[in-house]
Amino acid sequence: MKVLLFGPELYFLGMALVLFILSLRRQVNIRIDHQVALGFAAGGVVVASACLFQQGELFFAAYRVDLFSQIFKVALALGLFLVLMISHNLAHIDDRYHAEFYLFLTTCTLGLMMLVSAVELLTIYVSLELSSYSLYILVPLRRGDDMDIEAGVKYLFIGAVSSCFMLFGLSYIFGATHSTYVNEVMAKMPELVQSPIGIMGLLLTLAGFFFKLSVFPFHFWAPDVYQGAANQVTTFIATVSKAAAVAVLLRLVALGEVYGFGFTQALWILSIVSMTLGNLVAIVQKDFKRMLAYSSIAHAGYVLMGILTLSEAGYTAAIYYAVAYLIMNFTCFMVISEVANDGRNLQIVELAGLYHRNPLLGLALMLGLFALAGVPPSIGFTGKLLVFTSAMKEGYFWLVLVGAVNGTISLYYYLKVVYAAYFLEGKELPAVHIGLSTRALSYALILIIIGFGVFPDRVVELARVAVKGVLL
Amino acid sequence: MINNIETYLYIAVFLFAIGLYGVLARRSLIAVLISVELMLNAAMINFMAFNRFLAPHPAVGQICALFIMAVAAAEAAIGLSIIVAIYRKMKTINVEHATELRG
Numbered sequence: 187m188k189v190l191l192f193g194p195e196l197y198f199l200g201m202a203l204v205l206f207i208l209s210l211r212r213q214v215n216i217r218i219d220h221q222v223a224l225g226f227a228a229g230g231v232v233v234a235s236a237c238l239f240q241q242g243e244l245f246f247a248a249y250r251v252d253l254f255s256q257i258f259k260v261a262l263a264l265g266l267f268l269v270l271m272i273s274h275n276l277a278h279i280d281d282r283y284h285a286e287f288y289l290f291l292t293t294c295t296l297g298l299m300m301l302v303s304a305v306e307l308l309t310i311y312v313s314l315e316l317s318s319y320s321l322y323i324l325v326p327l328r329r330g331d332d333m334d335i336e337a338g339v340k341y342l343f344i345g346a347v348s349s350c351f352m353l354f355g356l357s358y359i360f361g362a363t364h365s366t367y368v369n370e371v372m373a374k375m376p377e378l379v380q381s382p383i384g385i386m387g388l389l390l391t392l393a394g395f396f397f398k399l400s401v402f403p404f405h406f407w408a409p410d411v412y413q414g415a416a417n418q419v420t421t422f423i424a425t426v427s428k429a430a431a432v433a434v435l436l437r438l439v440a441l442g443e444v445y446g447f448g449f450t451q452a453l454w455i456l457s458i459v460s461m462t463l464g465n466l467v468a469i470v471q472k473d474f475k476r477m478l479a480y481s482s483i484a485h486a487g488y489v490l491m492g493i494l495t496l497s498e499a500g501y502t503a504a505i506y507y508a509v510a511y512l513i514m515n516f517t518c519f520m521v522i523s524e525v526a527n528d529g530r531n532l533q534i535v536e537l538a539g540l541y542h543r544n545p546l547l548g549l550a551l552m553l554g555l556f557a558l559a560g561v562p563p564s565i566g567f568t569g570k571l572l573v574f575t576s577a578m579k580e581g582y583f584w585l586v587l588v589g590a591v592n593g594t595i596s597l598y599y600y601l602k603v604v605y606a607a608y609f610l611e612g613k614e615l616p617a618v619h620i621g622l623s624t625r626a627l628s629y630a631l632i633l634i635i636i637g638f639g640v641f642p643d644r645v646v647e648l649a650r651v652a653v654k655g656v657l658l
Numbered sequence: 659m660i661n662n663i664e665t666y667l668y669i670a671v672f673l674f675a676i677g678l679y680g681v682l683a684r685r686s687l688i689a690v691l692i693s694v695e696l697m698l699n700a701a702m703i704n705f706m707a708f709n710r711f712l713a714p715h716p717a718v719g720q721i722c723a724l725f726i727m728a729v730a731a732a733e734a735a736i737g738l739s740i741i742v743a744i745y746r747k748m749k750t751i752n753v754e755h756a757t758e759l760r761g
Binding site for chain 2: 311312338342347353354356
């Protein structure tokens, strides 16, 4: 029954085929398109959850199915479902392209799912490109001004160049180790890092992934793409693809473990600069999406902090933080796409008076932002707590200190948004009406943000078991 | 002279450098796309050279090269379609005109 191991991927491949057929129809019916996509995505969550405890290897051991990969697959399927939930109103995308929009979201999710299971360099590369290429198409799909197409061009070419760097690095790793399997490369790591060619290869490869994670110094594409892409696409990039990037980084950094000091020191610097730069630049932003883009750079720094400890606790914290970030960031983006229901870019001042224009969305926004800032008792706080304590245990005092200071700085601009929503009157702005599904979604997100913040044990325990398989 | 690995590695680095220079210096999007292809080819030469001279298994590098070719073709298709779209909107494919997003 090896087919079952590949279950979630096969399911999403089938879903992509159905959506492809839908996109070929001459008469467009956007309601049906959305319902089909949403129904399939809900099924995808079920399939991915059913395959949670699968174990095994596929395709000449190029593809490993374990708890670690399956947890991330559930998270990815859930992320796709959530993004489709808020896609009921795609005002800024031509009706004709709705089915294609869902199609490319699905292929992107498929690519990311393959990415989290891939343990062979060529497989990693191909699945990474499958997901990136889908995003390259999704970003310029927005209609209207020229902003989208400019964002699309920037994203495409920066992405293409960074994947060239990665590929060049991979070729050196292949040359130095004569293998493309991650575990065989890992075994030869000590001699690899002694040779200049091995170090070059490793650094170039990691550069490609840092681009995906938008860690400094590969962050500059993020704000432009966030601002230029349609709100739902931005949501997807900011949540789902981030979670997958963390997963791959965890697997790959486990590679550098034997190298020790110099390697972690490089990550140490990246983490600090990424946090500080992201937070400081976010302060001056007026566009809400752009602000979240810079804050995502900062959050990449926090996740790196967990990863660079190279310990079980640190990895567990990083997984928890990645999933928590997916949820809390999604909450903010849900509010954006509901308030900006004509698909425009939302300025922070436009959130004025959200507490009376729509109390539920106001509450969700506040909790989402509090979670991002790390205010207890939200999941964001628990995530930061886990990351900081794991770094502290390994003796990274200064790193934790910088992280804590950064947390305080970030509080300032998150609270600025909360201030706009709760203390500005905004009498002239219209009330925001939301449908039943969005209302249910808001309640669910609020419950998750508080619930898993107060009782994180089960998720943490699951993450810990998953990490054991990766660290070996 | 020709039949050793260093020659091929130098050629690859050289190609990669040309490609990178092209990406940074050229203003036309088509030229940038071509430069990106050069960089991909540099990686491909590396794979083939390592495969020819060092690898115990003779097929792996070739398979990598084949995959890169296919992926590069897909990339070119997407790149060109976006370039066509940008030309329809802006009537130019010069990157200097794409400067609306700032901050």
